[in-house]
Amino acid sequence: xxxxxxxxxxxxxxxxxxxxxxxxxxxxxxxxxxxxxxxxxxxxxxxxxxxxxxxxxxxxxxxxxxxxxxxxxxxxxxxxxxxxxxxxxxxxxxxxxxxxxxxxxxxxxxxxxxxxxxxxxxxxxxxxxxxxxxxxxxxxxxxxxxxxxxxxxxxxxxxxxxxxxxxxxxxxxxxxxxxxxxxxxxxxxxxxxxxxxxxxxx
Numbered sequence: 001x002x003x004x005x006x007x008x009x010x011x012x013x014x015x016x017x018x019x020x021x022x023x024x025x026x027x028x029x030x031x032x033x034x035x036x037x038x039x040x041x042x043x044x045x046x047x048x049x050x051x052x053x054x055x056x057x058x059x060x061x062x063x064x065x066x067x068x069x070x071x072x073x074x075x076x077x078x079x080x081x082x083x084x085x086x087x088x089x090x091x092x093x094x095x096x097x098x099x100x101x102x103x104x105x106x107x108x109x110x111x112x113x114x115x116x117x118x119x120x121x122x123x124x125x126x127x128x129x130x131x132x133x134x135x136x137x138x139x140x141x142x143x144x145x146x147x148x149x150x151x152x153x154x155x156x157x158x159x160x161x162x163x164x165x166x167x168x169x170x171x172x173x174x175x176x177x178x179x180x181x182x183x184x185x186x187x188x189x190x191x192x193x194x195x196x197x198x199x200x201x202x
Contacts, residue, residue, distance in 0.1 A: 003130050004119035008156045013108035017167045020052050021174055028178040033186050036179070045175060053168045056161050057101035059127065061150065064097045073132065090132045093142050097127040097150070110159035118152040127153065 027048065035041065071092045076085050106122050121128040129149045131142050193200055 003121060005121055006117055006119050007106050007122075007153065008109055008113065008117045010107045010109065013105075013110050013160065013163050016104075016108050017163065020167070021170075024048065024052055024171070024174050025178045028175065028182050031179075031182055033190070036183060036186070045179070048175060049171055052171050054105060054164050055101040056164055057099040057103065057105055057127075057157060059150070059154065059157075060098045060100065064095060066093060066095045068093045071132070088134070090134055093131045093133060093146075095129045095131075095146050095149075097129075098125055099127055100125075105157075105160050105164065106153075108160075110156060110163060112159050113156070116152070117156065118149050120149060120153070 035044070038044070069092050071090055072087050073090055074085060075088050103122050103125070106127070109117075119129075121130075129146055131145050133139070133142055
């Protein structure tokens with residue numbers, strides 16, 4: 001009912017970054033001589049850079065908003081709710097914190113992590129956190145829980161910065177190296193074709 005999911009818990013960020021680098025090389029390896037000699041080749045390279053340089057999310061905490069609603073939830077027997085399973089009314093508080101940056105970076109597990117990653121949701125450029133409050137619970141618990149959530153998210157984002165920074169700095173070199181290698185490969189193939197002594201069809 002709280003609709004939260006565990007953030008920073010999918011495949012490792014390192015694997016994701018390695019996949020991006022591999023994808024750059026694979027894309028460039030498909031370039032033809034015509035692609036490389038195209039007057040707009042620099043534009044193509046620029047687009048490749050922009051797709052692979054990641055912007056670490058920056059939370060805009062001052063623009064956080066919230067809504068609340070009464071909901072009915074199913075509860076299992078517990079210390080708080082002894083007896084059989086039943087439905088109880090709770091207040092659901094939802095906080096929306098907008099951010100700027102690459103939303104997918106909320107998903108991947110960093111090299112340094114803990115065993116209590118934050119639980120929330122990413123949707124439409126906002127970091128969303130839900131909290132269910134029982135009638136007897138102090139309202140300040142809601143505020144504290146949201147504060148703890150943001151603290152945990154920012155802890156992880158600091159580690160994302162450490163891993164994404166070197167990747168971003170290397171994108172240009174990876175592309176230049178791959179383009180250079182591809183040009184050499186195309187020249188080698190052309191030379192071997194010329195050695196056969198036949199006219200080359202375009």
